[in-house]
Amino acid sequence: MTTYDNPLHIPCTTIDNREITLAELGGKAYLVVNTASKCGFTPQYKGLEALAQEYGEQGLRVVGFPCNQFGAQEPGDEGQIAEFCELNYGVSFPMFSKVEVNGANAHPLYVQLKKAAPGLLGSERIKWNFTKFLLDANGRVIKRYAPTTAPEQLKGDIEALLKR
Template structure:
């Protein structure tokens, strides 16, 4: 098990946790936002969770307000929005920063393992996705424009 899976995180309902506590064979970590053009991807992320959770996929959403202030709500507001509008039942975590000096350690490690386009150390926008194997190694980083459904082949390969 790698350091990445053990990095402390706080769930949206304020419990101490980590990706390791989710007990997956694969993890899809996404920085999310409720007022973004990509927000409808919540539906696709939930579909991946429903289709693959019994096989070991864990989807983890980390709300972030760093891009266009598109996640201004409180934890309760975010949780309610996701559940009511998109039926989200996969684990959500407390709002984090993903870039800069206050970036959450999980995202620091995700970006270290999988830099962006041309080696960029930053995350460019909401709904950047990281597919992580059961040992805590980032297998692939996906752009915000990549629809969740397009990840199925990579998820299948990790879970087989």
């Protein structure tokens, strides 16, 4: 397995099956979120899109990684997920193919993010959908946020990062 020094350089497959790295999105800050369409936190898509709209021109890149590991709350295929996000929440930020965030098949990006920013009591394990990671332009993880943290609660940290 290839290891990467920088999470922004890890190849990721977009929801429309193109391989890119987050660095190719050219951000000053990145908000990486594991998402699901049938979760109690799914309405956070609206807040994530609002952040992307409000701070996109300043360099924030919001990116969504659908995941079906929590309560099977993302059962659809990539086409269904993309359609759901666009129709229900007007999502315009980049969405990626479904990934696993925990376990032996965890995507390398999530392996690195969890190691850099463990959760409660030092656990690297992601507990649920809509866990968020804020990264700087160099790929350094600034902070990890719980699923219960609403996107609008991240504004102060995002603004501070974009001013650097």
